[in-house]
Amino acid sequence: MVDKKEDHVIPDSKWEFDQGVTEVFENMLQRSIPQYDVMRDAVTDIACKFVDIGELIIDLGCSDGMAIERLWYALGARNRYYGVDVSAPMLEKAKQRFKNSSYVTIENMDLRWKFPEMYAGVIQAVLTFCFIPIEYRQSVVTRCHHWLKDGGALIVVEKLLGETATLDELYVEKYLNMKRRHGYNEEEILRKRLALEGVMMPLTARWNQQMLKDAGFRYVDCFWRWMNFGGFIAVK
Numbered sequence: 503m504v505d506k507k508e509d510h511v512i513p514d515s516k517w518e519f520d521q522g523v524t525e526v527f528e529n530m531l532q533r534s535i536p537q538y539d540v541m542r543d544a545v546t547d548i549a550c551k552f553v554d555i556g557e558l559i560i561d562l563g564c565s566d567g568m569a570i571e572r573l574w575y576a577l578g579a580r581n582r583y584y585g586v587d588v589s590a591p592m593l594e595k596a597k598q599r600f601k602n603s604s605y606v607t608i609e610n611m612d613l614r615w616k617f618p619e620m621y622a623g624v625i626q627a628v629l630t631f632c633f634i635p636i637e638y639r640q641s642v643v644t645r646c647h648h649w650l651k652d653g654g655a656l657i658v659v660e661k662l663l664g665e666t667a668t669l670d671e672l673y674v675e676k677y678l679n680m681k682r683r684h685g686y687n688e689e690e691i692l693r694k695r696l697a698l699e700g701v702m703m704p705l706t707a708r709w710n711q712q713m714l715k716d717a718g719f720r721y722v723d724c725f726w727r728w729m730n731f732g733g734f735i736a737v738k
Contacts, residue, residue, distance in 0.1 A: 509533060512690055513697035519565070519589035527566055527592070533684035535629075536677070536728040544726050545657050546572045548735055549624045552655040553581060557623030560649075561585040562613060562642075563630030567596030570606060579605050584618055586611035614638045617645045625650060626657040632704045640713055647717040647738055656719065656736040661704040664730065673730035707732050 509530040511522050523530065532538050550573070553559055559577075561570050564585030573583060583606045587593050593610055600606035611618065613634060625646050631639055646656045664670030681691055705713075707724065711734060714722045719736035726733035 508685075510690065512693045514693075515697065517694070517697040517701045519587075519592055521591045524566060524589070524591035524595055528568060533686065534681060536680055536731055537726070541659060541726055541731075541733060542569070542572060544733060545569065545626060545628060545659065546576055548655065548657055548725065549573060549626060550576050552653070552737075553577070553623035555580045556582075557651070558582045558584060558620060560618050560620075560622045560625045562618075562625060562627040562646075563587055563633070564596055564608065565589070565592045567599040567606075567608065569626065569628055570596075571599060574600075574603070574606070581605070581623075583607070584620070584622075585609070586613070586618060588612050613642050617642070617649070619649060621649055621651055623651055623654045624657065625654070628657075628659040629661065631658060631710075632661050632702050636703055636705070640716065643713050644717040647719055647736075650738045652738055654738050656714070656738075657733070658710065658714070658736070659726075659731070659733045660710055661702065662710070662730045662732050663704050663706045665706055665708065670730070676729050677731075704730070707734075710734060 507526045507529060509526040511526060535541065549559060559573055559581055561583070564570060564587050567585060570583045570585050585596060585608045588610060593608055596608045600608065631642065634642060650656060664673050678691060711722050714734060714736040719738055721737040723735055724732055725735050
């Protein structure tokens with residue numbers, strides 16, 4: 503579902519998921535994430551494969567709840583859903599989205615200090631870990647492993663760095679060209695890039711996969727990749 507409001511947010515300082523971003527968030531993702539619907543469908547399909555009836559699904563960095571909504575359409579009341587985020591406007595929108603559902607819980611939680619301590623069949627983190635400072639990231643991934651059932655899955659989507667400077671420059675060039683094709687002008691592109699510096703901290707695909715292995719996951723694989731974006735599944 504695409505938000506009716508088109509994204510023309512131009513940050514004037516460090517990036518925040520504030521009210522302005524929340525109002526255009528779905529349109530922003532559609533135009534900023536390559537193969538957006540392909541990625542979202544893949545995440546949902548994998549989650550449905552690994553979760554059993556009655557089990558909990560946790561969404562780390564749930565934003566306005568759109569990923570949980572896709573799971574709700576696929577699984578309905580046969581499962582329970584728990585989303586956490588730190589952005590007040592996003593949390594409010596997510597709570598409004600599920601105000602009539604007793605199967606969905608949305609809470610404010612900073613993953614640097616707290617974690618949903620309840621066992622889940624699936625945990626998903628879509629463009630979440632790259633916003634967590636690197637020094638806290640391994641701890642969060644390890645807690646994901648701990649609170650998953652045996653045979654459960656952590657589904658991760660991340661913005662990535664290329665393995666070399668040359669590859670990274672190539673990926674970034676292709677990515678920025680994609681944003682231009684999707685209607686962003688040069689000022690919008692530049693101001694967003696500057697605002698995200700030091701806020702979004704991507705790692706290489708290899709580094710992400712190693713973190714998952716170091717957390718104790720038995721199987722780690724890449725299920726989707728486009729230039730400097732990738733999706734990973736880690737099975738406990």
